[in-house]
Amino acid sequence: MIVLGIETSCDETGVAVVEEQRIRSNVITSQIDLHARFGGVVPELASRAHVTTINPAIEQALADARIGMRAIDAVAVTIGPGLVGALMVGVAAAKAVAGALSVPLIGVNHLEGHIESAFLEEPDLEPPVIALIVSGGHTMIARMPEHGRFEILGQTIDDAAGEAFDKVARFLGLGFPGGPAIDRLARDGDAAAYRFPRALLNERNYDFSLSGLKTAVIRWAREREATGEEFELADVAASFQEAIVDVQVAKTVRAATDEGIGTVVIAGGVAANSRLRDKIRAAGEQAGLRVVTPAPALCTDNGAMIAAAGARRLARGDTTALDVGADPSLSLA
Numbered sequence: 380m381i382v383l384g385i386e387t388s389c390d391e392t393g394v395a396v397v398e399e400q401r402i403r404s405n406v407i408t409s410q411i412d413l414h415a416r417f418g419g420v421v422p423e424l425a426s427r428a429h430v431t432t433i434n435p436a437i438e439q440a441l442a443d444a445r446i447g448m449r450a451i452d453a454v455a456v457t458i459g460p461g462l463v464g465a466l467m468v469g470v471a472a473a474k475a476v477a478g479a480l481s482v483p484l485i486g487v488n489h490l491e492g493h494i495e496s497a498f499l500e501e502p503d504l505e506p507p508v509i510a511l512i513v514s515g516g517h518t519m520i521a522r523m524p525e526h527g528r529f530e531i532l533g534q535t536i537d538d539a540a541g542e543a544f545d546k547v548a549r550f551l552g553l554g555f556p557g558g559p560a561i562d563r564l565a566r567d568g569d570a571a572a573y574r575f576p577r578a579l580l581n582e583r584n585y586d587f588s589l590s591g592l593k594t595a596v597i598r599w600a601r602e603r604e605a606t607g608e609e610f611e612l613a614d615v616a617a618s619f620q621e622a623i624v625d626v627q628v629a630k631t632v633r634a635a636t637d638e639g640i641g642t643v644v645i646a647g648g649v650a651a652n653s654r655l656r657d658k659i660r661a662a663g664e665q666a667g668l669r670v671v672t673p674a675p676a677l678c679t680d681n682g683a684m685i686a687a688a689g690a691r692r693l694a695r696g697d698t699t700a701l702d703v704g705a706d707p708s709l710s711l712a
């Protein structure tokens with residue numbers, strides 16, 4: 380089965396061709412330059428950019444996979460959660476391709492796609508798994524007993540992890556998107572230089588709270604600016620990153636242990652973070668867990684993860700009517 384996957388939930392136009400859980404092409408057209416001067420994603424600009432990039436991205440994905448349009452057996456598309464106008468562009472394109480070819484359409488939850496990237500990364504992987512999903516819009520721990528079934532064990536009660544990275548980076552003048560900038564800078568910093576709050580770390584739940592950390596870092600930097608006391612930006616970046624990573628690693632490993640599940644996967648844009656990847660691998664090894672960290676390009680938004688999730692649904696006969704709409708607040712559970 381050859382599945383075309385389309386992802387337009389935020390600021391990347393992702394189109395991929397996946398055949399039997401093998402990636403044949405994975406085209407990602409980023410809008411970073413478009414949004415950078417605004418310091419964040421501007422929804423209306425994102426939708427318009429998807430309109431101009433979606434057809435060339437589909438053509439490129441087919442060309443990279445060395446197939447023609449008629450080789451496609453099904454079209455998978457992100458139907459939510461995400462920016463409604465952005466989602467609608469992908470959904471409309473997917474309907475057009477599926478309708479013209481008379482092949483099944485499969486609506487995919489963006490977060491399910493993120494989790495499926497772990498199964499693309501390690502083909503022998505089988506559920507059940509515990510998934511840490513950390514992105515610009517979401518931060519949660521979910522139990523996945525089988526493909527397509529999810530139970531949310533806990534999630535952020537305020538900001539998402541990527542949002543915290545982006546906001547702190549913007550305040551520190553590191554540009555957009557902030558996650559990769561902080562990750563890079565933190566490599567030259569001392570993670571133990573400053574002790575920032577690790578909210579909910581010792582609570583017996585799997586919830587997160589990140590807005591207090593964001594505020595603490597910003598207040599801390601303002602105070603230093605006011606007093607003229609010098610500090611190394613790299614130390615601040617590393618200490619902030621460490622506070623986020625510590626809570627995520629501890630809670631994810633504890634969820635796996637509590638639930639008696641031997642495999643942990645990390646997913647979403649923040650799962651590309653080098654410190655998170657290192658620390659969760661080390662903690663998992665110590666706890667006797669298998670830890671799957673998809674390649675960074677599969678962690679950030681892409682069409683391959685949507686095609687892979689769609690292929691799983693198709694195999695179960697779970698297809699979507701052609702009149703489906705985008706659902707910006709679609710839930711994983």
Ligand code: KG4
Pocket residue numbers: 389513514515516517540541542544545556557558559562647648649650651652653678679680
């Ligand atoms: O999954 P994603 O590509 O889009 C959403 O679904 O939101 O995640 C984007 C988020 C952004 O907030 C970005 O700053 C963050 O992922 N991110 C990172 C890294 N790479 C991307 N955060 C920390 N470290 C990174 N290396």
Ligand code: ZN
Pocket residue numbers: 489493514515647648679680
């Ligand atoms: Zn995402």
